[in-house]
Amino acid sequence: MTDTKMLASRFPADFTFGVATASFQIEGATKEDGRKPSIWDAFSNMPGRVFGRHNGDVACDHYHRLEEDLDLIKEMGVSAYRFSVAWPRIIPEGVGRVNEPGLDFYDRLVDGCKARGIRTFATLYHWDLPLALMGDGGWTARSTAYAFQRYAKVVMDRLGDRLDAVATFNEPWCSVWLSHLYGVHAPGERNMEAALHAMHYTNLAHGLGVEAIRDVSPKVPVGLVLNAHSVIPGSDSERDTAAAERAFDFHNGAFFGPVFKGEYPASLLNALGDRMPKVEEGDLATISQKLDWWGLNYYTPMRVADDATEGAEFPATRPAPFVGETVTDIGWEVWPAAMTSLVEDLYRRYDLPEMYVTENGACYNMGIGADGEVDDQPRLDYYADHLSVCADLVASGYPLRGYFAWSLMDNFEWAEGYRMRFGLVHVDYETQVRTVKKSGKWYRDLALEFPRGNQ
Numbered sequence: 001m002t003d004t005k006m007l008a009s010r011f012p013a014d015f016t017f018g019v020a021t022a023s024f025q026i027e028g029a030t031k032e033d034g035r036k037p038s039i040w041d042a043f044s045n046m047p048g049r050v051f052g053r054h055n056g057d058v059a060c061d062h063y064h065r066l067e068e069d070l071d072l073i074k075e076m077g078v079s080a081y082r083f084s085v086a087w088p089r090i091i092p093e094g095v096g097r098v099n100e101p102g103l104d105f106y107d108r109l110v111d112g113c114k115a116r117g118i119r120t121f122a123t124l125y126h127w128d129l130p131l132a133l134m135g136d137g138g139w140t141a142r143s144t145a146y147a148f149q150r151y152a153k154v155v156m157d158r159l160g161d162r163l164d165a166v167a168t169f170n171e172p173w174c175s176v177w178l179s180h181l182y183g184v185h186a187p188g189e190r191n192m193e194a195a196l197h198a199m200h201y202t203n204l205a206h207g208l209g210v211e212a213i214r215d216v217s218p219k220v221p222v223g224l225v226l227n228a229h230s231v232i233p234g235s236d237s238e239r240d241t242a243a244a245e246r247a248f249d250f251h252n253g254a255f256f257g258p259v260f261k262g263e264y265p266a267s268l269l270n271a272l273g274d275r276m277p278k279v280e281e282g283d284l285a286t287i288s289q290k291l292d293w294w295g296l297n298y299y300t301p302m303r304v305a306d307d308a309t310e311g312a313e314f315p316a317t318r319p320a321p322f323v324g325e326t327v328t329d330i331g332w333e334v335w336p337a338a339m340t341s342l343v344e345d346l347y348r349r350y351d352l353p354e355m356y357v358t359e360n361g362a363c364y365n366m367g368i369g370a371d372g373e374v375d376d377q378p379r380l381d382y383y384a385d386h387l388s389v390c391a392d393l394v395a396s397g398y399p400l401r402g403y404f405a406w407s408l409m410d411n412f413e414w415a416e417g418y419r420m421r422f423g424l425v426h427v428d429y430e431t432q433v434r435t436v437k438k439s440g441k442w443y444r445d446l447a448l449e450f451p452r453g454n455q
């Protein structure tokens with residue numbers, strides 16, 4: 001369904017439509033106004049880690065183009081902006097000195113949103129850990145959780161009076177497993193023991209962060225953004241079904257379990273518990289404080305089969321073939337139905353609060369055509385199909401309050417550098433010219449329908 005008026009009519013009048021970005025992916029200005037390096041600066045400057053050895057030095061130059069980018073967000077017709085705060089701008093060494101110019105930048109950002117009638121959804125940690133904290137072990141050190149708590153307090157002290165929502169973490173799955181077990185993201189570790197430490201201390205940091213946020217800004221709704229995996233068995237054999245359940249525990253349960261149930265999955269504890277750090281008394285209570293909302297980042301399903309190899313590490317699965325015929329330019333299968341089953345499954349398993357889709361979108365790399373337009377019809381179709389799923393979820397009674405497109409504009413796509421484009425707006429990295437794509441115009445037409453009823 002690509003008719004924006006028809007699609008809009010399937011959402012409640014007060015549904016939130018927004019766009020999302022993250023600090024390291026768009027800001028650039030990595031050495032300015034007191035910012036110190038993050039683990040992503042170190043990682044991207046190391047050969048062989050990021051495609052083309054791209055780094056975040058300039059990115060979308062958003063740090064210098066804040067006002068025009070806020071105008072662009074306004075032009076996109078949305079009522080909310082999801083952005084992240086760069087810890088190394090605020091507390092450049094992770095602990096110690098607070099850097100006022102860093103706070104000033106986000107002050108301007110938040111005020112600029114307010115002035116334009118745009119609600120602010122801040123994420124405190126979208127992966128740019130101050131590099132100095134690696135001296136203590138980064139996320140494998142318990143002390144990093146307490147450093148995060150202080151950082152959360154400092155940010156809320158300054159911005160809390162004007163934030164409409166705050167999330168502690170973006171996608172712990174990535175900053176834990178992808179970064180410490182699979183080695184794809186900074187700091188590039190491939191080490192189960194390190195990953196299990198990062199898992200527990202990230203969960204702990206989330207809980208400590210919730211405490212700090214509520215202490216300083218009790219009125220700001222607090223949430224956590226998870227890239228929950230829609231795990232689908234490759235066949236209906238018993239082996240693959242059991243493999244999918246193990247994969248669920250490992251990829252989702254490691255985070256949803258402690259946060260929403262106050263416990264790690266039994267299968268994970270049985271298989272890997274002896275390599276986990278000590279879970280101290282009170283940790284799980286801290287981690288499982290009730291949240292006001294949670295955010296789902298969904299792109300693609302995870303199809304798994306049993307890995308019968310002798311001694312295969314938990315969860316002992318291997319990828320199963322795609323079923324969907326459409327694959328985006330980054331190689332991800334398009335399968336909107338998995339978004340439906342995922343939300344149903346998660347609400348069945350856990351006592352979840354209201355939710356937002358905090359990221360959803362597609363990678364297509366087409367550029368500007370001879371007519372000056374970016375014709376990215378497949379991205380438009382992806383949005384239309386997934387938004388249709390969202391409308392159905394709302395109709396079925398799931399407490400889905402809003403949707404954020406990933407992303408406002410093309411940006412630094414982590415290990416893929418600038419070659420993979422997710423924007424509704426095209427960025428020419430030579431000139432920094434922004435061009436709204438066909439999908440962006442379509443999304444604007446949809447977003448402009450909201451809030452409905454008072455226009």
Ligand code: FCB
Nearest residue numbers: 022170171406413414422
């Ligand atoms: C998510 C990240 C986001 C972006 C998209 C494509 O995992 O949260 O920063 O890179 O994927």
